[in-house]
Amino acid sequence: MVTTVTALTACGSLGRSGRECTMVGTPVGVGLEIEPPFAAKVASATMKVCWDGTCRTLSSIHLSPSTKNGPGSCTGTGPDDVCGVTAVPTGGQHGFGAAPGLPKRPVEITLVLRDASGGRVLNQRLTVTPKGAFPNGPECGEGGPQAGVVVTDGRVRERG
Template sequence: MVSRFQHAPAKAAPFRAAALGAALLALAACGSENPPRPCPLVFSPTGIGVDIAAPDASRVASASMRVCWNGTCVTKRLVLQPSSTSVPLGCHGTGPDAVCGASASPDGGRHGFADIADLPKSPVHVTLTLRDRHHRALVDQELVVTPKATLHSGPQCGTEGVQAALTVKNGKATAR
């Protein structure tokens, strides 16, 4: 009869000891924060966002941007969506568990986002072009922006995407 509980060969013992040591180290690291703070599963894409304020937004029929760094250039067409602002609806109660509300209200602006997978965390040259329905340039402006890694829940959760943002107001683009 063969036992189900056979001993592993002696040469496997160092590997088991190393695995056990790694597991104990991982458990010790998990207990270093009391209690450990969970990191949310939040997706943050890599790219550049554009917000166009009213009344400029109403005149824009198409938008594109050209982004260049280290000899690489990428041209992206932007799909613009209506933007909104939050309108407070007040709170019920005053304590830490009070319930507060807000409503989204259209603000006449529009926004878009260009996905740029390899966007670096170093200065890039962005040429933003906004055209009217007659294909005339409303904005054709170059800016230098430095994208940054997004940290949603603090440094213990690591970074997500690399992003930069532009705002267009009164016919002029600026980096945020």
């Protein structure tokens, strides 16, 4: 699962292993990845997440174009030389729905994707199990729980 993190500050502390740990927060919620070519049909997304008899509608899921690393280049091979890589669009989309209080146990998600005219292109329900995220690695402590779902060819599955 890809962990989404938000930097809170550049200051840090030492973790259990003596390794430097930054003060990084972990947003609690559900990540969404919509793979091409299905992503081209989608203009908006909402999720309903239910646990303990209560449901929360995550309606402010901002979708952004997904990218992957393109070809890289370096100015040389020395330690002071510079390397770079360009982000290349994949044709997919991704987003994140914040769900404060999300537990680390199975929850039910209903995902609705709509096209540009507001018509439903997907309406599916599935059960996922959020897991704790470790933005600095396990030796620096666990952040909040996250889950992820992936849409491929109009079918939804839990991100593995």
